[in-house]
Amino acid sequence: MSVLNSEKLPPILKDSVITGLITLVLAVPIVGLPTINATEGLQIEPRWSVVIWMVSAVFLGRLVLNFWWHREQTSSSSTILLNTPFLQSLQQLLKFIIPIGVLFALILPTMPFASRYVMDVAILVITYIMLGWGLNIVVGLAGLLDLGYVAFYAIGAYSYALLANYFDWSFWICLPLAGVFAAISGILLGFPVLRLRGDYLAIVTLGFGEIIRVILLNWYEFTGGPDGISGIPRPSFFGLEFKRSSEGTFSSFFGLDYSSMHRIIFLYYLILALALLTNFITLRLRKLPVGRAWEALREDEIACRSLGINPTNTKLTAFAIGATFGGLAGSFFATRQGFISPESFTFIESAVILAIVVLGGMGSQIGVVLASVVLIGGTELFRELEEYRMLAFGALMVGIMVWKPRGLLAHREPTIRIKTEGSS
């Protein structure tokens, strides 16, 4: 910060003061004047000290940030030079990180620190990785901004719950069916939004997410409305159930002592397999004509048309395949929780999944993993903060956007490469 010259100081101060003032204006009504239930009725009890704390924190934070930015600017010429080899070595590092990461995920349950809590968090993180990968097809690859992705998650969850409830079908039959239902609803959503782009697409998909939630909430006779559905059957391991009983259970078959961890570990491997399947299929699709068409569509729809790509089919397949993975993840969610209600499928879920995709670096598969670990794992670490968790979540997002404005991994790997030497 010693490089700061005196000319830069006034604008920095001004900017920080303005930010402080905006905080003041917002904080006074929202934080400064809380209502309390007193015996004489509703009363206002001002909390000026909190307001002052907030304003000074924002002012100082902004000031520090400004200084940081300024420092960045003065040293930017050297960072650009450093950038390319740095990126290359990062690329090489990633080649090792992927197999190590998968290996780690595979042996995680055998680790000494793999307590029930750790496994629960891991399952949660991987669920979001899978959802992120699913949405990545729609948003990251095809470039269709979908704010209602949670609808497919909900459809998958309710498909399983309802099929299991009404017909008593096993998880393994319902899982593909849930994928099919989600795919169909993806196409249903796709049709009306085919001609929309950008903001308008976002608004309609947002509406779609809400419509599904509202239907689930109000169709009481069928879905149980706000009460949700409970007693959703747990999945079995090739017909062996995870129960404390002496016959036909997982533990008795393998001659193990019953432990509730068995089911957790089984669920962990289940979601890990589903997520890896999602990733595998996406990576394959990227190299096929349909995947190339998605990416081309994201870059330039008009150029796509003039190369003979049918944008209708391309968009519908993106919606359908993205939705399928959402649906599969939804079924998993239902069987893991054993209870679902519309409350689990609010807009905030869509927003979190979208944040994972965007912060990961649109279209990057590893970016999604990193963002899920940071955002979901990170907020889980802050569980003690209770109601401030969302604040931590927001701060993490802002942090990523400040340091990595194009996402954690903005690099796009080409789908075809020919060595430069050879070939005339």
Place this chain on the structure above:
Amino acid sequence: MAEMLSITGLETFYGKIQALRGVDLHINKGEIVTLIGANGAGKSTLLMSICGRVQARSGAIVLEGLDITKAPTHEIIQMGVSQSPEGRRIFPRMTVLENLQLGATTNQMAYFEEDVAKVFDLFPRLNERKNQRGGTLSGGEQQMLAIGRALMSRPKLLLMDEPSLGIAPILVRQIFQAIGRISKEEHVTIFLVEQNAFHALKLADRGYVMVNGAVSMTGTGAELLARPEVRAAYLEGGAH
């Protein structure tokens, strides 16, 4: 000679603005036909109407005996029309090879290796830069890529909108040479829209001059080059 494309009485509107006022024009198989005209004459609009990117209000566009006036773009392209559009429209985040792959969409990349080799033979510069991202190519290289990408579908009819726009004279010559080779070696019928009237008319079998949304003059390339009105309006300032 068999007709590749024939256009009769074509009228295209943008809202209330009429851009094409009854265009009549035909292109025979194997020809290079060029269309010249001032800015805003409606040249790009005509190409876009052929591809179905804008819908004509009246008139007919017939491709090898089939009426394509109302067909959607992707179907027209699948029938063997290809274009290097105005503004090139390269996919910027994709590499040269990926752009070429997308050009081969209509034939499912059946002849990919062979066709890529042809494109690289036509434009060796692209070979040197095949793993580079489209957006980082120079303007001229992007133009080569746009033409190469259009060739990947093995078109019967290639529509080109100002391939020499914003390109240095030396490269312009290369690009026109390449267009000549495409016509001769690949037997592609070419419809070339150009501002660079001198080069275009020299290369073309026939030419049309468009003024204000309608064809005002037609003839062989050499005839048009010799016409004083053409020289005055499009060749002043010594394009040679």
